Amino acid sequence: IAQRTxxxxxxxxxxxxxxxxxxxxxxxxxxxxxxxxxxIPDMGEKEALEALDAAMGAYARGQGAWxxxxxxxxxxxxxxxxxxxxGKRERIVxxxxxxxxxxxxxxxxxxxxxxxxxxxxxxxYRELDRNSAKFDxxxxxxxxxRRGPLGVVLCLGPYNYPLNETFALLIPAIIMGNxxxxxxxxxxxxxxxxxxxxxxxxxxxxxxxxxxxxxRAVAAPxxxxxxxxxxxxxxxxxxxNALQEQHPKSNRLRLVLGLEAKNPAIVLPDADLDLSIQExxxxxxxxxxxxxxxxxxxxxxxxxxxxFLERFASAVDALPFGNPWDxxxxxxxxxxxxxxxxxxxxxxxxxxxxxxxxxEKGGEQTDNYIWPAVLYPVTRDMRVYREEQFGxxxxxxxxxxxxxxxxxxxxxxxxxxxSLFGKDVYTLAPLIDTLANLVCRVNLNSSCQRGxxxxxFTGRKDSAQSTLSVHDAxxxxxxxxxxxxxxx
Ligand code: G3H
Numbered sequence: 001i002a003q004r005t006x007x008x009x010x011x012x013x014x015x016x017x018x019x020x021x022x023x024x025x026x027x028x029x030x031x032x033x034x035x036x037x038x039x040i041p042d043m044g045e046k047e048a049l050e051a052l053d054a055a056m057g058a059y060a061r062g063q064g065a066w067x068x069x070x071x072x073x074x075x076x077x078x079x080x081x082x083x084x085x086x087g088k089r090e091r092i093v094x095x096x097x098x099x100x101x102x103x104x105x106x107x108x109x110x111x112x113x114x115x116x117x118x119x120x121x122x123x124x125y126r127e128l129d130r131n132s133a134k135f136d137x138x139x140x141x142x143x144x145x146r147r148g149p150l151g152v153v154l155c156l157g158p159y160n161y162p163l164n165e166t167f168a169l170l171i172p173a174i175i176m177g178n179x180x181x182x183x184x185x186x187x188x189x190x191x192x193x194x195x196x197x198x199x200x201x202x203x204x205x206x207x208x209x210x211x212x213x214x215x216r217a218v219a220a221p222x223x224x225x226x227x228x229x230x231x232x233x234x235x236x237x238x239x240x241n242a243l244q245e246q247h248p249k250s251n252r253l254r255l256v257l258g259l260e261a262k263n264p265a266i267v268l269p270d271a272d273l274d275l276s277i278q279e280x281x282x283x284x285x286x287x288x289x290x291x292x293x294x295x296x297x298x299x300x301x302x303x304x305x306x307x308f309l310e311r312f313a314s315a316v317d318a319l320p321f322g323n324p325w326d327x328x329x330x331x332x333x334x335x336x337x338x339x340x341x342x343x344x345x346x347x348x349x350x351x352x353x354x355x356x357x358x359x360e361k362g363g364e365q366t367d368n369y370i371w372p373a374v375l376y377p378v379t380r381d382m383r384v385y386r387e388e389q390f391g392x393x394x395x396x397x398x399x400x401x402x403x404x405x406x407x408x409x410x411x412x413x414x415x416x417x418x419s420l421f422g423k424d425v426y427t428l429a430p431l432i433d434t435l436a437n438l439v440c441r442v443n444l445n446s447s448c449q450r451g452x453x454x455x456x457f458t459g460r461k462d463s464a465q466s467t468l469s470v471h472d473a474x475x476x477x478x479x480x481x482x483x484x485x486x487x488x
Pocket of ligand 1: 165448
């Protein structure tokens with residue numbers, strides 16, 4: 001795909017400037033060699049500021065424009081968009097597999113989940129409008145209260161869910177009447193291109209503006225103007241902080257952020273071993289651990305440690321590795337070229353400080369892949385304990401007293417979710433209450449995850465700002481306004 005158009009102010013503009021080549025880390029047969037997939041425009045400040053002008057113009061335009069448009073008209077635009085998107089399923093699923101190495105079933109799930117999310121958001125928006133636009137009266141003052149947009153939203157999504165999580169930001173922002181500038185993630189960028197026309201012909205000009213290029217070149221100049229009202233980003237806090245700092249009045253910015261997490265699994269002595277091993281396997285390694293919700297550290301009680309680890313380590317080695325379209329594949333090539341080396345560094349650091357690799361294949365490198373290493377005993381001075389690995393390496397600690405993992409969680413910079421495995425309700429009940437005050441979701445006898453998308457998705461401390469979900473995202477991208485009048 002040689003992508004040469006971008007969407008600004010309702011026009012699909014032609015690009016004749018520099019381009020960035022896009023490669024897949026999935027190799028053809030023979031010796032390992034990344035596959036060339038295409039190229040995208042490498043845009044800069046000029047195009048970024050044009051997109052900002054278009055978004056601001058669309059927000060400020062008079063009556064009948066997007067922010068003041070009737071609810072049913074905005075819904076009609078969104079329905080028109082999603083119907084066209086449904087026709088692109090096969091193409092987008094193919095690109096998900098090639099660009100980010102996501103398995104076929106997971107790529108299909110990402111697409112279908114996104115379509116469902118859009119339809120659910122439309123329904124929720126109808127419901128919100130019915131319930132939130134109402135009259136009230138207190139102390140002789142009448143109020144007509146409603147929910148309105150915030151302004152211009154800059155939206156940046158992650159590479160691990162380049163469609164689903166990006167749209168989990170973009171769709172609610174748009175439907176609430178905001179205008180948007182959106183730059184796709186570095187990996188998973190081409191899969192947005194089949195949707196450019198659908199965006200163009202579904203929404204009024206300037207409501208959705210789509211740019212390509214590096215975040216520093218495109219997003220930073222937009223932030224520097226101080227004219228962005230919402231920074232919506234799923235990714236890492238380094239990028240979020242850097243962009244926030246660019247904004248001259250950052251205290252005015254609404255932040256909708258989904259950031260890092262280091263979700264622990266805590267396996268109690270009475271846990272069902274089959275179930276906890278199966279859930280820890282999915283939790284640590286689904287999509288190679290490249291999920292913010294992945295289990296990134298496992299605490300096992302000393303009484304069951306030996307059996308748990310022996311069975312867990314052999315289950316890891318039994319996972320099938322291959323290309324995303326191979327039937328039953330669980331482990332696939334990593335989309336970031338330097339990632340196996342980074343994971344190797346974490347493993348070496350842990351080995352130097354006294355950990356062992358428990359599984360035979362742990363750390364083996366093939367092409368752009370490194371086999372998941374189960375590391376034990378991990379200590380708190382190791383990088384793999386402190387850093388969000390976001391990849392295939394599993395640090396394990398054992399504990400005797402429950403205070404050990406609880407103290408770690410209290411000290412952690414993150415607070416998204418936890419998985420708790422055990423049976424005795426008298427132990428679990430008080431523990432659940434404690435855990436719920438350290439994170440935002442306690443998963444009982446199951447691995448951590450974001451879905452179903454009707455449930456709140458958020459985190460404490462450095463893990464998130466604002467809440468996403470079909471219900472909450474509409475609120476995160478809006479503000480309650482009202483008209484007041486007196487009973488004269
Ligand atoms: O990367 C973070 C995502 O929110 C994970 O979503 O739990 O549905 O895989 P998921």
